[in-house]
Amino acid sequence: MSVPRFWRKQIARYNLVGTYCKTCNEYFYPPRNVCPTCRRDGQIGEHKFNGNGELVTYTVIHTAAEGFEGQTPYVLGIVQLEEGPRLTSQIVGDPKEMHIGMKVRPVFRRLGQSGERGMIYYGTKFVPA
Amino acid sequence: MREVAIIGVKNTLFGEQWDRSFRDLVVEAGVGAVEDAGVAGERIDSMFVGNMSGGQFVEQEHIGALIADYSGLAKNLHVPSTRVEAACASGGLALRQAFYSVASGMDDIVIAAGVEKMTDVPSSKASSALAAAADREWEGIMGATFPGLYAMIARMHMHKYGTTSEQLAQVAVKNHYNGQFNPIAQYRNTITVDAVLSSIMVADPLRIFDCSPITDGASAVILAPADVAHEYTDTPIYIKASGQASDTIALHDRRDITTLDASVVAGRRAYEMAGLGPKDIDLVEVHDCFTIAEICAIEDLGFVKKGEGGKATQQGETAIGGRIPVNTSGGLKACGHPVGATGIKQAVEIVQQLRGEAGKRQVDGAEVGMTHNVGGSGATAVVHIFSRNR
Numbered sequence: 001m002s003v004p005r006f007w008r009k010q011i012a013r014y015n016l017v018g019t020y021c022k023t024c025n026e027y028f029y030p031p032r033n034v035c036p037t038c039r040r041d042g043q044i045g046e047h048k049f050n051g052n053g054e055l056v057t058y059t060v061i062h063t064a065a066e067g068f069e070g071q072t073p074y075v076l077g078i079v080q081l082e083e084g085p086r087l088t089s090q091i092v093g094d095p096k097e098m099h100i101g102m103k104v105r106p107v108f109r110r111l112g113q114s115g116e117r118g119m120i121y122y123g124t125k126f127v128p129a
Numbered sequence: 130m131r132e133v134a135i136i137g138v139k140n141t142l143f144g145e146q147w148d149r150s151f152r153d154l155v156v157e158a159g160v161g162a163v164e165d166a167g168v169a170g171e172r173i174d175s176m177f178v179g180n181m182s183g184g185q186f187v188e189q190e191h192i193g194a195l196i197a198d199y200s201g202l203a204k205n206l207h208v209p210s211t212r213v214e215a216a217c218a219s220g221g222l223a224l225r226q227a228f229y230s231v232a233s234g235m236d237d238i239v240i241a242a243g244v245e246k247m248t249d250v251p252s253s254k255a256s257s258a259l260a261a262a263a264d265r266e267w268e269g270i271m272g273a274t275f276p277g278l279y280a281m282i283a284r285m286h287m288h289k290y291g292t293t294s295e296q297l298a299q300v301a302v303k304n305h306y307n308g309q310f311n312p313i314a315q316y317r318n319t320i321t322v323d324a325v326l327s328s329i330m331v332a333d334p335l336r337i338f339d340c341s342p343i344t345d346g347a348s349a350v351i352l353a354p355a356d357v358a359h360e361y362t363d364t365p366i367y368i369k370a371s372g373q374a375s376d377t378i379a380l381h382d383r384r385d386i387t388t389l390d391a392s393v394v395a396g397r398r399a400y401e402m403a404g405l406g407p408k409d410i411d412l413v414e415v416h417d418c419f420t421i422a423e424i425c426a427i428e429d430l431g432f433v434k435k436g437e438g439g440k441a442t443q444q445g446e447t448a449i450g451g452r453i454p455v456n457t458s459g460g461l462k463a464c465g466h467p468v469g470a471t472g473i474k475q476a477v478e479i480v481q482q483l484r485g486e487a488g489k490r491q492v493d494g495a496e497v498g499m500t501h502n503v504g505g506s507g508a509t510a511v512v513h514i515f516s517r518n519r
Contacts, residue, residue: 005266057282059281062332062333064274065269073333086381
């Protein structure tokens with residue numbers, strides 16, 4: 001991913017900043033420009049999530065995506081935040097201890113690197129709470 | 130709106146074809162379908178080509194013009210040619226666009242083709258290209274792979290409905306069994322449940338034999354107005370309905386992780402258009418990119434109750450000779466999954482079945498068939514219904 005492309009969403013990735021729609025009282029992460037529920041009637045503003053959540057489902061990846069080869073096996077999960085929205089993230093910890101419904105909390109971690117000498121990406125992963 | 134028929138079909142061999150290029154494959158399929166229909170190039174009004182990632186797999190874009198050129202339809206005839214992209218649903222969507230153009234009365238004879246050349250790049254590069262069908266910025270960046278996304282669907286399905294690894298494996302076993310009778314299939318060997326369960330883990334709980342392979346191949350069909358179809362063939366197959374739907378690009382935003390709402394809605398639209406229901410369908414080609422995908426598909430299309438897809442598969446309901454034969458071609462699992470071609474290949478299989486030309490995999494007395502083609506983890510679904518009778 002190019003530097004500007006990553007940088008544009010850096011605050012969202014580093015600090016779990018998403019959006020909130022005042023019209024329908026719904027929270028969104030990743031951030032949305034248009035409310036998917038009430039669309040153009042929506043009034044969208046920023047919201048920083050506290051990050052506490054629950055594991056909805058997960059997998060243990062053994063055959064990695066390009067750039068993640070050194071991390072296998074890694075746990076990828078869908079986390080539901082307390083305010084409602086769901087996101088995809090790595091869950092740091094022993095794959096054997098993962099279970100659906102597990103409480104999780106966010107941690108700041110290195111996500112990856114673009115090439116051998118490229119930019120290092122940081123963002124949010126989750127650990128068992 | 131005019132009624133539409135398919136008057137010619139052709140699949141190339143599916144598999145690793147290092148001696149053949151992207152354009153070799155699609156020209157073979159296109160010319161084969163034209164010959165099957167007995168039409169001349171001058172009669173062709175337009176073409177639609179399903180292709181997911183020519184740019185990433187063979188560094189070639191502008192696929193529509195390329196194919197018009199190499200099939201001999203560009204230089205003198207200037208036939209309009211359009212590339213259609215919706216990830217792994219590109220082929221199904223090309224068929225839908227071709228259907229529209231004939232049904233609307235704009236065009237009479239139209240080619241719908243699909244093609245993908247996936248083995249010219251290393252498999253890690255191929256996986257990255259495929260991952261572009263998910264949300265690159267919010268799934269891919271976290272290390273998501275396609276097997277990983279479907280594995281999360283599978284885990285949830287197991288948790289919610291008690292679906293087992295053995296039931297998932299049975300999908301692969303059945304599709305390999307069917308694939309042995311399909312002369313174009315990438316894999317024509319049978320496998321056992323034990324072989325699936327002892328194959329290497331890709332993304333827990335999905336193992337390598339739960340996954341469709343990386344494949345080269347192309348498929349093409351020729352469409353004509355139903356009123357003139359008998360001028361070309363004794364066995365036109367009518368397209369009774371076409372349904373399409375979208376859903377969120379990311380799996381995490383879905384209403385229910387175990388249901389592909391796009392499949393449900395595309396299926397419902399197709400059933401309504403045809404005036405038919407699941408009980409009227411004699412056989413179906415569904416998008417089994419992973420074993421769990423077939424289980425979700427037969428539930429989402431209404432062939433079994435939600436949550437009972439695994440059990441139905443285990444009890445043989447989806448086998449040839451069962452209540453609703455699923456993926457007689459071998460599916461994406463055994464036949465192979467050249468992503469842009471798959472949706473057209475499914476239509477070719479149904480046409481061959483409804484013509485009674487499917488050989489040892491023939492479903493006796495097949496009158497009505499369905500195809501179901503999915504893009505990504507379920508952000509696009511395209512469903513078609515075909516009939517022997519007008």
